[in-house]
Amino acid sequence: MRDETAEDENWGQQFDRLPATPDERVVEARPTRTEVVEWWVERFGIDPKMFDGYTFWEKGAGKIWAFNGEVVDPIEVQGLGMRILRTRQRHWKPSTNAVQRFCRDATKNVIELSPGEATAFVAGHDQQLDWWEGDWGYLTAAHELAGEREPLGVGLYLHGELRSTVPKGRQEELVKLD
Incomplete structure (x- = not known):
């Protein structure tokens, strides 16, 4: 005690x-x-x-x-x-x-992913995304779903690479994310 x-x-x-x-x-x-x-x-x-x-x-x-x-x-x-x-x-x-x-209404450090990038992210895959011009470090990874930006999870962006930190038990292999 x-x-x-x-x-x-x-x-x-x-x-x-x-x-x-x-x-x-x-x-x-x-x-x-x-x-x-x-x-x-x-x-x-x-x-x-x-x-x-x-x-x-x-x-x-x-x-x-x-x-x-x-x-x-x-x-x-x-x-x-x-x-x-x-x-x-x-x-x-x-x-x-x-x-x-x-972070649905976050205005900073939100990386908006394309359908293919979002699909890879939720599956737990790291990706080379040299187009991001924002801060490095922990970001909100988001994707537009049903006309609204939806936060998918936390990504770690370093040296042009977005690392997915989606917990293994929550990773999803999606066919296509629209």
Whole structure:
């Protein structure tokens, strides 16, 4: 059992609410709610109001979850809402679920794929895409479906190559994506 006096340590078996600001930070490397929201706004250009009503939690070292509601803090449960982000590494990485949920109206770092490129992406294939002129790093890979841009998942773009990070269990071999 965890020592209840160890509030300034990260414990991987429970969810701890992110502090609102750096002044409220108790666990040294834990991001704040403000930093998480600002990262999404800066990286993908989404409206920060998208996160109104959500609380943010860390479980383990840098696994950030969003929960639309309130619960006691800390809480020992297996899951709480949706894992949205990995922090505590050089580059923060959004989750596939989070990009699909929050990046439909993203205005930055969205790579819009052709039908063939989108088909390869959701199948988990890496592709040489030298035409992209935006930022390198983690992007929202998207494709137009039924007249609207649909986020497919997270891609890592480096040196002209888009690497699919679609989890193996969610990869799909599609005949044709229109």
